[in-house]
Amino acid sequence: MPFNLQRYPSNEQPQQILTPRSSVHWESVAVFNPCVANDNGIFHMLYRTYPAQTKGVKRKTIRPGFHLTYQKSYIGYAESKDGIHFDRRDDPFISPDKPFDMYGCEDPRITKIGDVFYITYTAIDSPLEDKTKYPNVRIALATTKDFVTITKHGIIGPPKTSKAGALFSEPVNGEKIGFIMTICSDSTNSHVAVRYYNSIDEVMHQSDESWKEFLDSSMETAVLKTYWWLLRGPELGAPPIKTDKGWLLIYSAESMSHVWTITAALTDLNEPHKLIARAPGFLLQPVTNYERNGLVPQVTFPSGAVIVKDQLYVYYGGADTVIGLATCKLNELLNYLEQFQGK
Numbered sequence: 001m002p003f004n005l006q007r008y009p010s011n012e013q014p015q016q017i018l019t020p021r022s023s024v025h026w027e028s029v030a031v032f033n034p035c036v037a038n039d040n041g042i043f044h045m046l047y048r049t050y051p052a053q054t055k056g057v058k059r060k061t062i063r064p065g066f067h068l069t070y071q072k073s074y075i076g077y078a079e080s081k082d083g084i085h086f087d088r089r090d091d092p093f094i095s096p097d098k099p100f101d102m103y104g105c106e107d108p109r110i111t112k113i114g115d116v117f118y119i120t121y122t123a124i125d126s127p128l129e130d131k132t133k134y135p136n137v138r139i140a141l142a143t144t145k146d147f148v149t150i151t152k153h154g155i156i157g158p159p160k161t162s163k164a165g166a167l168f169s170e171p172v173n174g175e176k177i178g179f180i181m182t183i184c185s186d187s188t189n190s191h192v193a194v195r196y197y198n199s200i201d202e203v204m205h206q207s208d209e210s211w212k213e214f215l216d217s218s219m220e221t222a223v224l225k226t227y228w229w230l231l232r233g234p235e236l237g238a239p240p241i242k243t244d245k246g247w248l249l250i251y252s253a254e255s256m257s258h259v260w261t262i263t264a265a266l267t268d269l270n271e272p273h274k275l276i277a278r279a280p281g282f283l284l285q286p287v288t289n290y291e292r293n294g295l296v297p298q299v300t301f302p303s304g305a306v307i308v309k310d311q312l313y314v315y316y317g318g319a320d321t322v323i324g325l326a327t328c329k330l331n332e333l334l335n336y337l338e339q340f341q342g343k
């Protein structure tokens with residue numbers, strides 16, 4: 001039987017947990033694609049926003065948001081004690097203020113290693129509506145220890161269109177640092193691959209040339225692969241979650257249409273580039289009004305997930321406009337995925 005996530009507070013009466021604040025300029029149009037870290041009972045949420053100028057139709061491509069003018073994203077911060085009711089700050093946590101991200105800071109992911117929170121996000125370096133120069137869409141890194149002060153470290157992803165990257169929270173593949181990312185994102189060639197490093201310093205200081213060997217084989221060795229006949233391949237959602245049965249990946253499923261759904265997979269604990277099992281379909285698809293109608297319709301995009309006691313909380317963007325929450329029993333999801341091991 002199909003396995004489905006349950007919307008908060010119920011599928012019968014679903015509701016968003018965060019909506020734009022019209023009085024706050026930098027998030028007055030949209031709040032979406034959140035990531036959450038549950039640290040000692042405090043839920044830290046980072047989420048993407050659109051400012052007041054975002055409006056109109058400029059051009060359309062399959063990449064969500066590309067058809068908006070002044071699409072310059074910020075990243076906000078919110079905090080909660082229950083993972084449901086969040087208090088927000090009035091100032092952005094990450095702003096587009098560096099040459100590599102001055103036209104957008106998008107879709108953050110949080111991984112805590114030691115006492116440091118590593119924040120990966122998509123950085124845009126030029127206007128999306130500029131027809132004379134195609135923007136670089138790449139993965140950047142920032143760090144914080146307290147969600148008050150933050151340090152940007154620049155681009156850490158490959159020298160081609162890529163986003164939706166995250167670090168593994170524990171050593172893998174012989175005590176190495178694992179970095180999982182979406183390469184050729186928003187395209188038929190989109191795939192999710194894992195690269196290993198000896199240290200965080202190595203993660204931060206890879207040259208474009210050093211990526212060549214990895215990229216030459218990334219399609220063949222990808223943990224989540226794509227097919228030539230698809231409109232769009234898979235995209236990493238939440239950072240990997242360690243479980244007794246493998247690393248749990250909550251991600252955006254490949255698709256033959258402009259509908260964005262949520263699904264899941266399990267990968268090997270030591271070698272997470274090796275797939276154990278993946279759900280054959282979606283766990284959540286756009287059904288509610290706030291998922292079907294917004295800046296980009298028909299979107300449920302999962303960029304955050306945490307374990308709360310025996311529950312899995314999945315945080316997602318609805319129609320690139322609001323934030324939703326869906327849950328399930330963690331063991332029930334893992335048992336469901338195991339049915340498809342080796343298939």
